[in-house]
């Protein structure tokens with residue numbers, strides 16, 4: 108396998124990240140989820156916010172460090188409104204279809220897990236589609252667990268609950284079942 112490196116984004120990556128999002132979204136058509144495939148990618152302005160916060164990483168071929176083939180975007184959530192349940196929320200992890208199923212998604216998530224641990228965070232959080240094979244089942248294989256409706260009411264899931272409730276009401280995302288998931292980070 109071609110060796111890859113993971114690095115923080117640079118401004119010239121942002122338009123390439125948009126192209127990766129559009130290309131990878133096409134897989135949803137096979138599941139009759141065309142609205143997801145047709146959803147426009149994150150704007151350059153939104154991507155710039157992640158870039159400037161140093162909360163965005165790309166995977167690049169080691170021999171071609173200016174050509175992102177995958178990316179991950181993260182933000183910090185203070186789940187209990189305090190420092191106790193500070194978690195890294197994975198907003199998007201996306202791999203170019205030309206490079207899928209080679210462990211690059213997993214490597215990006217592990218990279219963010221290391222970063223989150225070093226920054227004193229308790230867990231990785233995300234929201235995802237229940238019935239998409241490369242969503243909930245994929246994350247379960249990587250050690251994430253569903254945060255059920257009762258657990259979502261707990262103090263340590265306040266931020267996560269806010270995201271999942273919003274998404275369930277969204278005119279595009281809300282058309283298919285979505286769940287919140289968490290992976291606790293050990294030292």
Ligand SMILES: CC(C)(COP(=O)(O)OP(=O)(O)OC[C@H]1O[C@@H](n2cnc3c(N)ncnc32)[C@H](O)[C@@H]1OP(=O)(O)O)[C@@H](O)C(=O)NCCC(=O)NCCS
Nearest residue numbers: 131198199200201202207208209210211212213240241245
């Ligand atoms: C989810 C995603 C990031 C996984 O990245 P990846 O580098 O291909 O994944 P990995 O190589 O780490 O793991 C591969 C595993 O993912 C799952 N998977 C990936 N693509 C799949 C597909 N098309 N169908 C079914 N399972 C799939 C399988 O469990 C696979 O294991 P296997 O190859 O042994 O069957 C990638 O499929 C993607 O970008 N999808 C579109 C965007 C998306 O849905 N992102 C997640 C929600 S924000």
